[in-house]
Amino acid sequence: MIERLSKLIALFIITAFISCNQASEKSMTFFGGKIINPKSDHVILYDNEIVLDTFFLDQNDTFLGQVEALSEGLYYFKHGNEHQYIYLQPKDSLLIRLNTWDFDESLVFSGKGAKRNNLLIDCFLDSEKQDKLFYKYYDLTPHKFRNKVDSIEKIKLATYKEFEDNNPEESDNYKDILKIALTYPLYSKVESYPMAHSAMSSHNKHNEVNASFYPHRASISLERDSIMYFYAYRDFVINHLYNKVNTAGHDYHSDEFTVSLLKTIANELKSENTRNAILRQTMVGHFYRKSSCNVNKEAFDTYLSLSSDDNDKKLIKSLLNDSKKIHKGKKLGNFKVTDYNKTDRSIKSLIKGKNVVLYFWNPEYVSKDYIAARVNFLSREYPDVKFIGVKIDGDGKERIKKIDIKKQYYLNSTSAANQFLTSKMPRTILINKKGVVTNGYAALSSRNIYSQINKLRKN
Known part of the structure; x- marks a missing residue:
């Protein structure tokens, strides 16, 4: 090597x-x-x-x-x-x-160029470690949480100062990126505090915080379009906008929150490309978080009125139309899936007499490792439920190796299932032992999936 x-x-x-x-x-x-x-x-x-x-x-x-x-x-x-x-x-x-x-x-x-990049990857890995550390900090009072942040920030800024002093020849542009990589993940956690604290509190209310809780805001711009795809900057901007809407009194899980967030994004982000990208991300996230066909029309209408990207709007419209083609309380229509021996199978025969979680996946939108981890976990939690995976636009060459091949299938271009998968985005359908749909657009990633599977098992 x-x-x-x-x-x-x-x-x-x-x-x-x-x-x-x-x-x-x-x-x-x-x-x-x-x-x-x-x-x-x-x-x-x-x-x-x-x-x-x-x-x-x-x-x-x-x-x-x-x-x-x-x-x-x-x-x-x-x-x-x-x-x-x-x-x-x-x-x-x-x-x-x-x-x-x-x-x-x-x-x-x-x-x-290795030194610069090894330092940046160290920043990334350190940020991931702090994600786990901060989980318990979110339960602290604002004052104690701020003290934790201040002590960590001092270490981050000292690291930056040491690099700056020892590398006087380094470009200002790199030093700017390094400082963002070191500090913005920390500022992002500060922006997350009110919502995270509320979620962890039994009374479901967070302590009030004032402007002094966010000293970083004085020196941060939301208009740096060229680095919006950089995780440290992007995550900060998104958490800041979420916090702003939450501070206005909207419950995170409500449709009102999504509508207000979409409007806030449109007002706060002046760059058209950045604005469109985060509007799309917010709308898709809202849809999958609900894990249901019961979509909020106001949220979709608001998104369509604010985005100027025709391709994004086409995707969201497809997602909305797909959600209307499988009906809760109705029997799932029959269609063909293909196993990895290239044999066509009837979905009706595969789900007969079983409580089933039927998940359609697309590697363009979700990794195989995530699906494997999620499905294997849920399978252990609910051993009496049958999990069936179907790859959208498959050809028999790609499967998830960490999941039993006998529980995996793919769709070819002639399958009738393509009629309710026009967006090509992941979709999960819950079907009870009678073949009746209990949820036509669930999401494996949603926290609601647990209660939805439990309800499925009782039908």
Whole structure:
């Protein structure tokens, strides 16, 4: 492995030397590395939502590519359903090494530009650890919670100051990104406090907090469209907007909250692309959180009036129309699914006499690992319920390896099920022993799924 990476680094140097001789005015940036247990045959490099290049793995699961005239800044790469951020400068020769079984934790960088990126991935992993730590802090009073934040913030800012002092040559743009990576996840937790505290309190009310609880707001802008896709910044902006609506007195689980949040997003975010993206995310999240066909028309109408992205609106309309095609209290119509022996099966025969959780999945919207973890957990919790997985737009080549293959199927283009899956987004249908639908649009990710399955078992 070390020998292979050394060869790649040597190749970077040789290629760079040749490139400089052939075209001295061109500034090449090299990107490559090793993927252990690859999930696909390629790695895609993105600039915001724009694909810069696709690099294909060789027989040793390594790749090597170059990008011409790249600007300094934050990018991200994607492999399978996972992605991670990288910071690139012209003439960098950056190598990655990762194991997809432990994607983020195993990721290390080498080559020119590695120091910056190893520091950023450390920030990301530290933020994930703090997510677990802060869960118990949300039960504290505002004063005690703020004290915890202040002590952690001092450590974060000291880390930043040490880097700044020891790296005077570093660009202001990178230092800005580093500071965001260090501090914004913490500020995001501050914005989450009122709602999280309310959820953890038995009286379901949070202690009042005033403006002094949010000193970070004085120096933060919501208009940095170029880094909106960066987790630290995006999560802060979203939590800030949620908190603002919650502070106005709307219950998070109510339809009124969603309508108010959509309007707040439209008012607060001036960038059209950013505004549209978060409006779509909010609307989809609202739909799946409800885990029901009983949609709120006002929320959908509000979204459609505020978004200016025709493709997004088409997706949301498809989601809404799909929800109307399976009716609670009616028997599920028959359709064909295909097993991994390429044999067509009748859904009616598969669900006969069973309480069933029928989940349709699409790797474009949800990872296989998440589905496997969720379905296996629910299967253990409800051993008397049959879980059937169906891949949307399948071809027999892709399944979830951590789930029994005998409980997995896929849809081909001729299946009648495609009529209620026009959005191609995940959908879960609950059917009782009589073949009657008890929920036509449940969501495995929703906290409501537990009570809905319990209700299913009683029918």
